[in-house]
Amino acid sequence: MMKAYLQLVKAQLLLFARNKNSFIWSLLLPVFMMIALGTLLGGDNEQFALEVSIIDRDNSVSSKELVQALKKAPGVTTVDQSEKNALASLKKNELQMVIVVPRGFGTAMASKTEKAVVTVYQDQGNLSTSKIGTAIVAGTIDEINKKIVNFQPRIDIKEKGISTHQLKYMDFLVPGILALLIMSNNLNGVAAQIASWRERSILRRMQGTPLSSGTFIAGQMTARILINVVQAFVVILIAHFIFGVNVYGSWGTLLFFVLLGTLTFMSIGFIVASLAKTPESASPIAGLISFPMMFIGGIFFPVRQLPDFLQIVVQAIPIGHLTTALRGVMNNGATFATLQVPLWILLTWFIVSFTVAALTFRWDVK
Amino acid sequence: MIQVQNLTKRYGNQTVVDHISFEVREGEIFGMLGPNGAGKTTTMEMMEGLRDSDEGKIKIAGVDAKKQKKKLKQQIGMQLQSTSLFDYLTVRESIELYASFYPHSQTVEELLVAFDLVEKEKTWVKHLSGGQRQRLAIAIAVVHDPKVIFLDEPTTGLDPAARRSLWDIVLKLREEGRTIFLSTHYMEEAEILCDRIAIMDHGKILALDTPRELIRQLATTSRVEFPLIDRAYDEKFSTLAGVKKVVRLEKNLIQLHTDQLAETLQDLIPLANSYQFPLDGISTRTATLEDVFLEHTGKRLSQ
Numbered sequence: 160m161m162k163a164y165l166q167l168v169k170a171q172l173l174l175f176a177r178n179k180n181s182f183i184w185s186l187l188l189p190v191f192m193m194i195a196l197g198t199l200l201g202g203d204n205e206q207f208a209l210e211v212s213i214i215d216r217d218n219s220v221s222s223k224e225l226v227q228a229l230k231k232a233p234g235v236t237t238v239d240q241s242e243k244n245a246l247a248s249l250k251k252n253e254l255q256m257v258i259v260v261p262r263g264f265g266t267a268m269a270s271k272t273e274k275a276v277v278t279v280y281q282d283q284g285n286l287s288t289s290k291i292g293t294a295i296v297a298g299t300i301d302e303i304n305k306k307i308v309n310f311q312p313r314i315d316i317k318e319k320g321i322s323t324h325q326l327k328y329m330d331f332l333v334p335g336i337l338a339l340l341i342m343s344n345n346l347n348g349v350a351a352q353i354a355s356w357r358e359r360s361i362l363r364r365m366q367g368t369p370l371s372s373g374t375f376i377a378g379q380m381t382a383r384i385l386i387n388v389v390q391a392f393v394v395i396l397i398a399h400f401i402f403g404v405n406v407y408g409s410w411g412t413l414l415f416f417v418l419l420g421t422l423t424f425m426s427i428g429f430i431v432a433s434l435a436k437t438p439e440s441a442s443p444i445a446g447l448i449s450f451p452m453m454f455i456g457g458i459f460f461p462v463r464q465l466p467d468f469l470q471i472v473v474q475a476i477p478i479g480h481l482t483t484a485l486r487g488v489m490n491n492g493a494t495f496a497t498l499q500v501p502l503w504i505l506l507t508w509f510i511v512s513f514t515v516a517a518l519t520f521r522w523d524v525k
Numbered sequence: 526m527i528q529v530q531n532l533t534k535r536y537g538n539q540t541v542v543d544h545i546s547f548e549v550r551e552g553e554i555f556g557m558l559g560p561n562g563a564g565k566t567t568t569m570e571m572m573e574g575l576r577d578s579d580e581g582k583i584k585i586a587g588v589d590a591k592k593q594k595k596k597l598k599q600q601i602g603m604q605l606q607s608t609s610l611f612d613y614l615t616v617r618e619s620i621e622l623y624a625s626f627y628p629h630s631q632t633v634e635e636l637l638v639a640f641d642l643v644e645k646e647k648t649w650v651k652h653l654s655g656g657q658r659q660r661l662a663i664a665i666a667v668v669h670d671p672k673v674i675f676l677d678e679p680t681t682g683l684d685p686a687a688r689r690s691l692w693d694i695v696l697k698l699r700e701e702g703r704t705i706f707l708s709t710h711y712m713e714e715a716e717i718l719c720d721r722i723a724i725m726d727h728g729k730i731l732a733l734d735t736p737r738e739l740i741r742q743l744a745t746t747s748r749v750e751f752p753l754i755d756r757a758y759d760e761k762f763s764t765l766a767g768v769k770k771v772v773r774l775e776k777n778l779i780q781l782h783t784d785q786l787a788e789t790l791q792d793l794i795p796l797a798n799s800y801q802f803p804l805d806g807i808s809t810r811t812a813t814l815e816d817v818f819l820e821h822t823g824k825r826l827s828q
């Protein structure tokens with residue numbers, strides 16, 4: 160029944176907006192977490208330490224001289240590795256800059272007419288490091304230029320942007336916090352709310368009307384999806400404006416995974432509410448399920464840092480896949496094609512838990 | 526309107542509703558009177574299709590309440606013993622929500638007026654007084670204009686004024702031609718509101734009739750009560766003119782059941798004189814439903 164469905168959605172939205180505690184907390188908590196963790200852990204990344212790899216293709220006297228000078232430049236730590244590895248780690252953000260001294264550098268320096276060139280690869284998406292990086296390289300080269308007779312500038316810098324973006328801890332953290340928000344809002348939120356409605360006979364009263372449980376559940380899901388999408392959006396906006404976190408992937412894909420996560424955890428919440436022996440035990444049970452998930456879901460630190468025996472568990476439960484998917488879309492612009500694994504595992508979780516939720520749903524206290 | 530046969534409910538090895546049968550006539554207010562734990566709520570919720578019965582048949586407005594639940598729910602309206610409304614919805618929103626569950630419903634305005642809630646239209650349920658909340662619960666019970674209404678202890682916990690105003694509402698619902706089944710543990714309420722009363726205790730119906738008839742069926746029509754600690758004279762009291770029964774109530778109160786009040790008193794006074802016990806605090810009254818209840822269950826209802 161359409162009328163009942165719309166009224167139920169409206170009622171749930173009103174209840175949510177009017178229950179000030181839950182409304183404020185469900186928004187403040189992720190923001191607070193972001194700010195706390197962002198300043199505690201993320202702040203240090205900004206302390207200036209450029210990690211640079213210098214590739215000397217020329218191996219001449221003057222090129223070696225330049226490399227030595229660059230190595231001594233303030234704030235620069237050099238990592239010795241092959242050119243291929245260096246460019247790869249630059250893409251992965253393990254390096255801030257790769258400087259290539261091309262073949263023929265020495266000859267160019269020696270000749271009167273030719274100008275020697277140095278190529279600098281760096282992520283130009285990250286303004287702070289790229290500016291400072293350029294400045295340091297330019298400064299060093301300037302010194303060398305000045306030593307050369309006639310004060311004729313002999314070396315040019317050729318800058319090359321790399322199409323990667325600097326990922327900071329915040330970029331990693333925000334999708335994790337979104338996943339956490341979706342999990343706790345829905346799993347814990349639904350379990351607590353349904354259990355309390357059941358305890359206070361609100362559900363039993365509805366059972367006394369022709370309302371079908373399907374309409375009731377559909378109304379709940381719709382309202383909660385709306386709430387979660389708005390909340391996720393607010394968190395992303397705050398993350399963007401305070402911490403400069405960007406969404407590199409498609410908003411549509413992101414929205415899809417927010418919905419899928421919401422539906423999955425809501426279904427699990429319904430199951431918990433139905434299976435709890437007493438209404439009072441529903442919340443603790445939901446907490447017991449979601450608390451460990453906070454740590455093995457890759458929310459605050461990558462899943463690969465977990466011990467091996469946990470890896471199997473992590474792969475089986477939905478939270479890690481939700482985090483992976485959100486992180487993939489936000490950080491790396493991942494698409495459905497590259498997110499097949501989380502997509503199918505989450506879909507399976509949703510279908511199975513939704514079916515179980517629908518089958519076990521009851522209005523009444525047992 | 527309602528036919529119930531052999532209705533039974535067990536929880537574990539406890540039979541909380543024990544093979545009860547009764548009928549409710551169209552347009553009457555039928556009261557179920559019983560102390561805490563008598564089985565009133567259980568009985569009503571089985572009739573409302575909210576709990577499954579273990580045995581028995583229930584037919585309401587021609588619908589088999591156990592088999593045709595969907596159809597049943599269109600026909601009946603209910604107010605449950607526990608509040609069961611959303612705290613953070615307003616009066617109007619609550620009515621609109623429940624109205625949306627039915628294909629046809631009365632308008633919100635009609636209900637607000639009929640239940641004296643116009644001024645509270647925008648108030649959250651959380652902030653309503655007990656009486657207002659009960660009025661809202663009953664308004665929601667009739668939102669789809671049902672023929673049969675179940676009210677489970679609608680006035681419990683209300684002050685006398687709120688109780689009176691709720692009685693008016695219930696009487697008005699009967700005037701509109703509805704059949705009302707209500708439970709209560711207030712004698713006065715049962716006596717004033719109900720056309721017929723079933724007295725229930727320990728899952729059984731002990732008596733069922735109109736209040737007047739229930740009282741009339743008592744063996745004696747009057748009661749004489751006075752405090753007396755000494756139990757030595759109890760034998761003598763039963764020989765007084767008209768006395769059919771001598772009952773010891775709590776607090777050393779003695780109660781004489783008599784058909785001939787004047788004669789009993791005439792005999793009692795000389796007796797008191799000769800044995801020198803004071804008749805301080807003596808009272809006489811005609812029998813009430815309270816006495817009917819006492820007679821059937823051996824205990825008082827109100828305390």
Ligand SMILES: Nc1ncnc2c1ncn2[C@@H]1O[C@H](COP(=O)(O)OP(=O)(O)OP(=O)(O)O)[C@@H](O)[C@H]1O
Pocket residue numbers: 525536541559560561562563564565566567568606710
């Ligand atoms: N779900 C249940 N599980 C076990 N026992 C129950 C359950 N519901 C009711 N009972 C028992 O059934 C008996 C009758 O309960 P019921 O609620 O019908 O009484 P009542 O007459 O409505 O009492 P009150 O005046 O307090 O509302 C009580 O002893 C109660 O403990």
Ligand SMILES: [Mg+2]
Pocket residue numbers: 565566567606677678
């Ligand atoms: Mg009851």
